[in-house]
Amino acid sequence: MVYSFKVISSTSLFLILISCVNIAATQNVCPETVCSHNEPVIRYPFRIRNRQSKSCGYPGFEISCGSYNETILELPFSGKFVVQAIDYDRQEIWINDQENCLADRILSLNLSGSPFHGLNQQFFMLFNCSPFDYSKYGLNPIACLSGYTYTVFATSSSRFGFFLQNGISSCNFIRLVYVPVNWPLYQQILSTDFSEDLRLTWEKPRCGKCESGGGRCAGLKTNSSEVVCPDVPHHGNGSDWLPILYTLFLQMVKYCNRSSRRSGGLPESDSTVNTVPVVTVAGLDGATIESYSKIVLGESRRLPKPDDNTCSICLCEYKPQETLKTIPECKHCFHSDCIEEWLRLRATCPLCRNSPERLPPAGS
Structure with missing residues (x-):
C-alpha cells in the first residue's frame, strides 16, 4: 500500500523520523576508539585517520597512531606531537614531544593553520649560560638543549631575567618565546625545563555543553562540519532509539491513513497497520x-x-x-x-x- 503525504504535520513527523534515524546511525558507525590500551579515547570531533571515515570527525581534528601505537596529533606548521590526554567537556588537549625535548619544539611552535590555540599563554626568556653553580639559585636547566660547555635556562620572571643577563656575566640572552603553558596565566616562573605538556583548546566545534550534559557530539553524514548532539547515554550505541522511532512510525502511518480515508484517497481497510506488532514503550x-x-x-x-x-x-x-x-x-x-x-x-x-x-x- 502506498501513502501520499499531503498533510504538513505528517511530513514534519516523517522528517523528524528520518533525522533521528540518521543520528542513531551516526552513533553506530562512529564508536569510540583508541590507538592502544591506556591511550586517550578518540571520538568526535577527533577521528583516527585510515580507521574511521571522514564523517566521524571535524575538519582539522585528524589523529594517527604511531609506530608504538601512541596517539599522534600533527599540526600543519609544527609537525607531530604525542597526545597525552583529551578533555571533551572542557574542549582541551594536552600534547608533548615524541623525542622528550618539548623545549626544542616550542622554539618553532606555530599553531596557525590548526583549530587549536593556547589556553594559558606566557612569555619566557631563554638564556645560554656557561657552566656555573646554578643549584644555589634554584634554577632548573633545560637538559635537552644544554651541552657540556653551556646550560640553557628559561624564566618568565623579568627580575630574574635581568639578574641572569647582568648579574652573571657568563649568560647570554637567546630569545623571547610565547608558550601555551599548562599552568595559570601570568604566574611568575623562576625557571622551567618545559617538560610539562602543552595545553591547547579549540573553539569549533562547540561540543562542550553537549558532552557535559551526557550527550555525544556528532557530525552529520552529509556534512561533518554540521554538529548535532544526540541525547544518548555515555556508553550507548544508538539502539535504544529504536522503540521510539518505531512508535513514531506507527503513529505517522495511522495518522496518514485516517487523513486519507477522510479525503477518500484510500480504502477503509487498516490491515497494513494492524499486521505490524505493537511495541510497548x-x-x-x-x-x-x-x-x-x-x-x-x-x-x-x-x-x-x-x-x-x-x-x-x-x-x-x-x-x-x-x-x-x-x-x-x-x-x-x-x-x-x-x-x-x-x-x-x-x-x-x-x-x-x-x-x-x-x-x-x-x-x-
Missing part, C-alpha cells in the same frame, strides 16, 4: 505530564539556568512567546510539545536520564 501517564509547570518565554528568553537556550529534543533554540515545560525533579526545560511527546514514550529526562516520579493513582 513505558512512558508517563497524562496526569503526571500535565502536572508539570509551564513557562511562557518573554522577549529576554530568560530561564532559571542561563545556558538552557536550546531544546535538546528538537535541537532548536527557544524563541519569545514559546511555551516550555520543566521536569520538577531535575529542573530541565524543553518545548512543551516536545517533552510531552517524549514522556508519553519514555519516562526519563532526555538530558540527565533520571526517571521523574509518577503521580499516585486517583483516590490512593
Whole structure:
C-alpha cells in the first residue's frame, strides 16, 4: 500500500523520523576508539585517520597512531606531537614531544593553520649560560638543549631575567618565546625545563555543553562540519532509539491513513497497520505530564539556568512567546510539545536520564 503525504504535520513527523534515524546511525558507525590500551579515547570531533571515515570527525581534528601505537596529533606548521590526554567537556588537549625535548619544539611552535590555540599563554626568556653553580639559585636547566660547555635556562620572571643577563656575566640572552603553558596565566616562573605538556583548546566545534550534559557530539553524514548532539547515554550505541522511532512510525502511518480515508484517497481497510506488532514503550501517564509547570518565554528568553537556550529534543533554540515545560525533579526545560511527546514514550529526562516520579493513582 502506498501513502501520499499531503498533510504538513505528517511530513514534519516523517522528517523528524528520518533525522533521528540518521543520528542513531551516526552513533553506530562512529564508536569510540583508541590507538592502544591506556591511550586517550578518540571520538568526535577527533577521528583516527585510515580507521574511521571522514564523517566521524571535524575538519582539522585528524589523529594517527604511531609506530608504538601512541596517539599522534600533527599540526600543519609544527609537525607531530604525542597526545597525552583529551578533555571533551572542557574542549582541551594536552600534547608533548615524541623525542622528550618539548623545549626544542616550542622554539618553532606555530599553531596557525590548526583549530587549536593556547589556553594559558606566557612569555619566557631563554638564556645560554656557561657552566656555573646554578643549584644555589634554584634554577632548573633545560637538559635537552644544554651541552657540556653551556646550560640553557628559561624564566618568565623579568627580575630574574635581568639578574641572569647582568648579574652573571657568563649568560647570554637567546630569545623571547610565547608558550601555551599548562599552568595559570601570568604566574611568575623562576625557571622551567618545559617538560610539562602543552595545553591547547579549540573553539569549533562547540561540543562542550553537549558532552557535559551526557550527550555525544556528532557530525552529520552529509556534512561533518554540521554538529548535532544526540541525547544518548555515555556508553550507548544508538539502539535504544529504536522503540521510539518505531512508535513514531506507527503513529505517522495511522495518522496518514485516517487523513486519507477522510479525503477518500484510500480504502477503509487498516490491515497494513494492524499486521505490524505493537511495541510497548513505558512512558508517563497524562496526569503526571500535565502536572508539570509551564513557562511562557518573554522577549529576554530568560530561564532559571542561563545556558538552557536550546531544546535538546528538537535541537532548536527557544524563541519569545514559546511555551516550555520543566521536569520538577531535575529542573530541565524543553518545548512543551516536545517533552510531552517524549514522556508519553519514555519516562526519563532526555538530558540527565533520571526517571521523574509518577503521580499516585486517583483516590490512593
